[in-house]
Amino acid sequence: EVQLVQSGPEVKKPGESLKISCRGFGYSFSSNWIGWVRQMPGKGLEWMGLIYAGNSETRNSPPFQSQVTMSVDRSISTAYLQWGSLKASDSAIYYCARHLRDSSRRFDLWGQGTLVTVSS
Amino acid sequence: QSALTQPPSASGTPGQRVTISCSGSSSNVGSNTVSWYQHLPGTAPKLLIYSDNQRPSGVPDRFSGSRSGTSASLAISGLQSEDEADYYCAAWDDSLNGWVFGGGTKLTVL
Numbered sequence: 178e179v180q181l182v183q184s185g186p187e188v189k190k191p192g193e194s195l196k197i198s199c200r201g202f203g204y205s206f207s208s209n210w211i212g213w214v215r216q217m218p219g220k221g222l223e224w225m226g227l228i229y230a231g232n233s234e235t236r237n238s239p240p241f242q243s244q245v246t247m248s249v250d251r252s253i254s255t256a257y258l259q260w261g262s263l264k265a266s267d268s269a270i271y272y273c274a275r276h277l278r279d280s281s282r283r284f285d286l287w288g289q290g291t292l293v294t295v296s297s
Numbered sequence: 298q299s300a301l302t303q304p305p306s307a308s309g310t311p312g313q314r315v316t317i318s319c320s321g322s323s324s325n326v327g328s329n330t331v332s333w334y335q336h337l338p339g340t341a342p343k344l345l346i347y348s349d350n351q352r353p354s355g356v357p358d359r360f361s362g363s364r365s366g367t368s369a370s371l372a373i374s375g376l377q378s379e380d381e382a383d384y385y386c387a388a389w390d391d392s393l394n395g396w397v398f399g400g401g402t403k404l405t406v407l
Contacts, residue, residue: 212396214342214398221299221383221385221398221399221400221401222334222336222342222385222387222398222401223398224387224395224396224397224398226395227395227396236394236395237395238393238395238396239393272341272342274342280348281330281332281347281348281349281351282329282330282332282389282396283332283344283347283348284332284334284342284344284387285344285347285353286344287341287342287343287344288341289340289341290341
């Protein structure tokens with residue numbers, strides 16, 4: 178089955194580091210882009226960035242440019258989103274999604290989301 | 298404030314037709330195709346419409362989309378209770394060189 182499976186919920190303290198994952202199944206992971214999208218509590222979807230799994234080329238949304246790091250491990254078809262020092266405002270659900278850009282751009286396949294809670 | 302503007306809420310009764318608007322600018326909706334996503338809280342968002350008016354396999358033809366100038370819209374006909382969800386429009390922005398989303402519209406089926 179074609180799917181993206183994300184890592185489980187995380188509870189962290191401010192200042193801690195975190196790396197969440199998104200593993201692709203059933204398709205050619207290395208031939209596609211992966212996008213990351215944030216949903217803060219009670220808010221809408223926000224695009225964070227894109228990473229091409231083939232060569233790790235990235236596109237970052239300016240508000241997130243210096244806040245997070247995207248990476249991939251092609252050997253295990255997995256994309257990562259990483260924080261070096263979490264803040265309470267990083268509490269949100271984070272979704273990964275496959276980004277297609279053939280005839281038109283779209284996010285056609287989504288992970289189930291990873292809930293990140295940052296609290297002292 | 299989102300780059301794309303959607304009404305925060307919409308509602309209709311079963312069987313009705315509802316439309317949700319999405320307003321952008323020349324750098325996004327005005328020059329790139331629009332996609333729509335259905336999101337039920339606690340679940341993964343689902344691609345509903347892409348390339349302005351194309352439905353992925355499995356999406357009922359009750360859902361349709363259109364785009365004109367710097368605006369787009371999603372129409373849902375024959376409204377059903379299971380359509381109650383949040384709906385987001387999105388488009389590539391040439392100035393940002395990235396994606397912009399609408400703020401989302403919460404659809405209530407009365």
